[in-house]
Amino acid sequence: MSIDFNEINYLQDPDQNHLKADYDQFLMSISGPTVIDISGKDQSRTRVITTLIHGNESSGLIAIHRWLTAIDSTSRPVTNLRFIFCSPEAASKSPRLSHRILPGGMDLNRCFGKDIDYGYFKRAQIIEQAVLDVSPEVVVDLHNTSGFSPAFSVSTAKNEMALSLTSLFCQSLVLSDIRLGALMEQDFGCEAITIECGSSEDAQSHEVAFMGIDKLASYDDISCCHHKLNVDIYLKPLRLRLKPDVELSYSCIDEGRDGLTLCNNIEQHNFGVIRANQMLGWVDDHGLNNLQVIDTSGVDVINTYFALRDNQLVSKVDLDIFMATKNQDIAKSDCLLYLVPQKFKL
Incomplete structure (x- = not known):
């Protein structure tokens, strides 16, 4: 499969025709990294959600599509939301949603923060810029675990926002000082967190992603949400x-x-x-x-x-x-x- 590493597509408040009948049809309709912007009630703030950095991690795609097709003019999010689908080529390769990366490709989540201006590193830079362009309030990167597992989050810093974002999705936070070139490790001027929703083969993982997105879209102030749920913290993995x-x-x-x-x-x-x-x-x-x-x-x-x-x-x-x-x-x-x-x- 030929990849245009300079490509990125934008959709503003897409209608049902753009979103298609289901997530599978939607996936097949996008050819490269795709940004969907949803207008919120407060358009001075934007929250960013990324997914499909790995093509076999489907919960983010399934949950975002479900959320997008459920909203209407009376149920707008409290802030703007920017959704970024990062590697649709890997996800759409047959059999769909089974390839972490394309054969012969690189793990995109090892390419962020590198000063290399070609290939997968170029794509990582374009995605980083799409995040930075909206000066986000928070960044949430949705993933699935590689094996069966409860959901958990990963952050590089222990702070109120990391705990609060975790509590929207799950109740376990891993504080990591490992640096691998992941999107979560980049400085976007705000809290950036990874949510591992559980196995992609577990329907509960899709529900974890959907419920977390719905809360993220609904709460005006998310900085102290963790007070509603005890969060277990794991240090120095x-x-x-x-x-x-x-x-x-x-x-x-x-x-x-x-x-x-x-x-x-x-x-x-x-x-x-x-x-x-x-x-x-x-x-x-x-x-x-x-x-x-x-x-x-x-x-x-x-x-x-x-x-x-x-x-x-x-x-x-x-x-x-x-x-x-x-x-x-x-x-x-x-x-x-x-x-x-x-x-x-x-």
Whole structure:
């Protein structure tokens, strides 16, 4: 598929003809990054919602389309809303909503904040500019988790707005100092937050996205919404990653495979506690050398958090984990899971 990385399309208060009968038809009607602007009651303020940075994360698309087709002249949002659909090419490639990125492409959410003026980096710059152009009040980036998981948010800073935005969608906030080139990490002059709505295969995830959008559109002052809901905070997440060229498999028993074999039920532990000495899987003769946990100073701290019991991979300390996945492509190219020591949960 040929991509025009300089393309971006704008729609102002689109009618049903533009929105089509359902989200699938709408997706197929847009050819590149698409901005939809909705006029609010207070047109001096704008809130931005982005989605489809990854083409297989459908909850944002489904929820935004549902919300757009439900509003009328009597139910305008309290402020202007700008919706940005970032990678419709990946989302529309057959089978639709199954490709995180196009074959041979790059992860767009690793391309933001880079001074590179071509390809996916150029697209990231265009999307950044589309956000900056409206001097947003807040930015919410909608995603799905790579495995089955409760919804949670990710922010780079602990403040009232991060807590409030989280509470519109869910009740768990991860405060991350990891820098990967994500949209959420950019300075838009306001709070920018990622909402991981849960698995794209779970209808509840679409509902999480829709209800959050509806609240974001309805509340005039969102700065203290968290007082209505207790928000759990997880500090300083780290990523458990495979080293290059290490094999990965999943099983309920040790089958003596090369590399790492994770337990089949690993996704069930998302936002649960892995206790000290609890087994996560099995490794071959290379042991912990198959794995790495790089901290913010660039040091591999795998031995701080994991150990071997014979060839079993076990946790050394109590850990909260999230984003554990059985999607091999994502697990190998990105990470196996994120971890937060229990002492860093507030």
